[in-house]
Amino acid sequence: MELDRASLKARLKRLKEDLEDMEETTGFNLLHSSAHIPGGQVRQDAEDLEELKKEIARIEKILSGAPDAE
Numbered sequence: 001m002e003l004d005r006a007s008l009k010a011r012l013k014r015l016k017e018d019l020e021d022m023e024e025t026t027g028f029n030l031l032h033s034s035a036h037i038p039g040g041q042v043r044q045d046a047e048d049l050e051e052l053k054k055e056i057a058r059i060e061k062i063l064s065g066a067p068d069a070e
Helices: 004-030 039-067
Strands: none
Touching: 004 039
């Protein structure tokens, strides 16, 4: 199902907010937490961040190529 431009913009906004939250949380946990964080969790967090970045880039590419319907 193809999303319309407004839906894509809303999804992009949510993804960017999620990315910012994840980066802040991950950074805090790695730098300021005294709890042991297993290597597998660190790798998973890095993979999740990369997937979010890829999805953001994909949507930005779609939006940049779509005619402006506003």
